[in-house]
Amino acid sequence: MTTTNVPLGLAEQTEIKAYTDFVAGAPASVREALGIGSVEIGSARAIAVRGDSTGFFNRAGGFSPEYPIDADVVARTIDFYREKQLSSGAFMVAPPVLPTDWTSIAAKYDLVEGTRYVKLACDVESAVATTDVLGPLDPKLHIGLVESRQAREWASAMMPALGFAPELIDVAEACVGRPGWRQFAAWEGERIVGVGSIFVNGECANMMGGATLEGWRGRGVQTALLAARIRAAHAAGCRWMVAEAFAEAPGQHNSSLHNMLRSGFERLYDRVAWVWNA
Template sequence: MNSHFSQRSSPAEEEAIEVKAFVDLYNVSPAELRAEEHFECLPINRGCAISLPSAPAIGLNRVLGLNSVTDLEEAYEWMIGKTGHRFFQVNIDKVSAGTKDWILAKGLLEYGVGWAKLVYDGSSVNLSEPNSFRTRLVHVEEAMLFGSMVCKGFNFPSTLTRLWSAIVGKGGWSCFFALDGEYPVGTAAMYQSGTYAWLGGGTTLPEFRNRGVQKALIKSRVEHGLGNGVSTFAVETLEPVVGEPNISFDNLRKVGFRQAFHRKNFRL
């Protein structure tokens, strides 16, 4: 881990900015979408439980940022009443023995390889290499296009286009397109709260993948954030597995992000 970052922050802050982003995603989402898609969110202290059954992604169906048994029990009781996929995410190396016992008592089974949490603190970024693609902020009138591209990229149902389009132009959010000429071929988003920012929403049209689109969007968000007072960026992606390609992880490392910890996924 970047030693400068380790002196300035803690995993709790790295998690907290991600929690804030997803709670805000819920807050800015249209009321009719929440009702139709059974989209719900329960903030608990610095963490939350979030449920969007029609979304296949773990990120929208999970318990995040909670460590105490009391908070976890509240989130668990809320979450088991939901449909769809349900997960609990935790940096198992940092939790108490009581939390580990709680996981065992609930019979929660580890799911997949888990996620890598990566951070960047502004001291080691590599922005000198020219981008292969031009990027720009998404205009408010392009919100539906942005939302539809995110849904296609993450294999979300088209009914969730309104979810991702809702963040365009909202306070704290910055949304980006990568362009081939003037044609959008990739998307990305950044949520800022104070001096922290969370990066997400990165997708690329299939025919433009593996050509530097996401690397350009990572750098653009970092540059934009630094210009707006961000000192610490956080993002997550699949934990690398030896012998298997992980382009997202590699792109983040090339720009200057460092892995802070490994977050395990448990199925509820």
């Protein structure tokens, strides 16, 4: 049982606001070239990035007890996905928010279960106390905030490290220095070898985009970036921090998930991406 008392609605809203701001805050020319759009449906939000070949950013979220998902919301979101000419789009819904008739809604709109994620949260005050006792960083590396002049290099490291298309580098670059965001990197000399961000939404921050380049893994980069972002959330006055990680299938081991659990995060729930296909 989790002891992190972050409100469910705030946890889900913080996440979808981070994703929305990340893509929709790009320059108009980038949004047009990549087919980026977003829409608010009640307190929920849906975003589309037609140029994202992975489909990761084509998602709707922010559903909460105050504004639950129902058949009308699903229909309006699918209309948006069709308008943006997407081949697929996901609904990210926390299990406690799923309506009792979800099985029939999913069948009506041909929604199928996709990727399973673990939703995590931590009490920032408690987590920041653990940052000094986490695993050591290779002394040849150092962690710091990313400055505007380093935005292109940071984005160019982030996208391939996370498995995204090079076309999204422009989106990530435009995010550096934007209000509400803090971007961090790990350097070896002058080269960025690891990245991570937080998005601040009042009392809650969303941890996003943590990755280490192949060849630099196993040297404490991810843990050090986690610690830096927890301290940044604390400095920003956040009470909670939320994150998501890929759930482990039988026989799999997700190092990112276990590093977050060691850093003070707790598992809130597993959440399925319900996928609509055109």
